[in-house]
Amino acid sequence: MKLARTRPAKTAALALLGAVALTLTACGPGSVDDGGTTGGDDENTSEEGGAELSGTLAGSGASSQENAQNGWMAGFTEANPGVTVSYDPTGSGTGREQFLNGSVLFAGSDAAFDEEELGMASERCLDGEALELPLYISPIAVIYNLPGVEAEHINLTPQALAGIFAGEITTWNDPAIAEANPDIELPEITVVPVNRSDDSGTTENFTEYLSAVAGDVWTHGPIETWPIPGTVSGAQTSGMIDTVSSQEGAIGYADASRAGDLGTAAIGVGEEFVPYSAEAAAAIVDASPATEDATDKRLTIELARDTTESGTYPIVLISYLIACDTYENEADATNVAAYLSYIASPEGQDRAAEPDVAGSAPISEDLRTRVLAAIDSISAAS
Structure with a gap:
């Protein structure tokens, strides 16, 4: 039987003075701003009035993401020193395996789940659905x-x-x-x-x-x-x-x-x-369609590898951040949602795009909107 959930954190991308500010309004696991701090009336609040995130957040997977993950972890923990984030660049296959067996809360993968893995992911996510978010795009x-x-x-x-x-x-x-x-x-x-x-x-x-x-x-x-x-x-x-x-x-x-x-x-x-x-x-990436089995939470892309369009580089890696839409407790749900929201934010994408970090290609605004909607589904089982 599907477990009841707390209401998920809601996300929205807002344009302000030509910049996009990322916000999550308070519900369920908690709201976060673009630095990942929660909002609301929790008694454990920072001087700015937002409740502080805390706990550990372990991930593993694609070694291609290693430099970007180092940048993301640094940026996120600057705003959220109470959260200890780790990412072990074990490789995509091992990362997916560790996510599916519950060893880590999120994974990085340069390949989408296959049909068998999707069935295992539903069980791992408490009869929910895995999120596959294309947040690292690199040649x-x-x-x-x-x-x-x-x-x-x-x-x-x-x-x-x-x-x-x-x-x-x-x-x-x-x-x-x-x-x-x-x-x-x-x-x-x-x-x-x-x-x-x-x-x-x-x-x-x-x-x-x-x-x-x-x-x-x-x-x-x-x-x-x-x-x-x-x-x-x-x-x-x-x-x-x-x-x-x-x-x-x-x-x-x-x-x-x-x-x-x-x-x-x-x-x-x-x-x-x-x-x-x-x-x-x-x-x-912008010229490529979604895969046939993509959903609102699994934003997988079918790259047009054989394109002849001028100015395109066809050997591209789209690396996914993998997470659950349902976690066992609110702390894990909140921390995962906050970290993924930071990665998807303009700040997070620009950080990874810096040549001395990873030199990746920032996602488009359209893709960001769909990614944030998927992150909005993350919640905790009651």
Whole structure:
């Protein structure tokens, strides 16, 4: 039987002097402003009149979100020192698993739940529904280590990129690469494709792109676990970066915020080659429809990977924040709603977009409105 709930906190995005202020009016778990502090008449109030949040809030999941999560946690706890927030970048698969078994209150995932996981999520959420909120949007950079190549970017067609990771292109001066780079003297050294060794949403997004644009070359389909044995690999995003950085000729894929000093490829889109940028990533997200099974709480997106539209970067990662619409107690419900609201706020999105944080693409106002409506459903079982 479905447990009765306390009334959820209500959210609204309000325009004020050209800026959007985030508010949650008081009901149930408690209201929060854009810093995450609660409002109302609770006797435990701050000098500004808002009740102070307290407790612990543990999350885990996508390592792609690590830099953004560090920024979000810092911003949120500046306003809410009574809440201890943690995020363990274990990888998307582990994060979803830990959320489903109740080890953490929220998760980050570069891939949406599958049908089996959705059934488990309902049980974990006390017969409620899981929220899947696309709050981290970032290009996946194709990174490489070629110290002797001074070009800002190496151009790679979809077919060439798929051929590299399928093991069909084995040297950097292969004609499939050289023809797209007539002004670059490419070395005759071995191409060393590097993949993630763990279950990775970044891998799934990357192979989804390869499958969509070069399915005749990349025949393994979209997959979270690398399907080719005997490859060079690294665990999580940090392992990928370290492996590519340590081996000349290596090429890999990682959240663009972690590319550092490595070379990055410009990807063939239509008649042009497009390097990654937050703007080019946002352009493809805005042009993509919702998935067929999306709901008002599960705001999952079907990326148009094979677009030829000018100025779009198609290897994009949409990483979801996953939470429950029903928690066992009001403290957990309030803290989760407050933290997610901060992440969705203009302040939270702008913080993650800073180049020295994550360089991600802020969500649109339309998406923010729908995200806040979903967060508004979070409540506590009575």
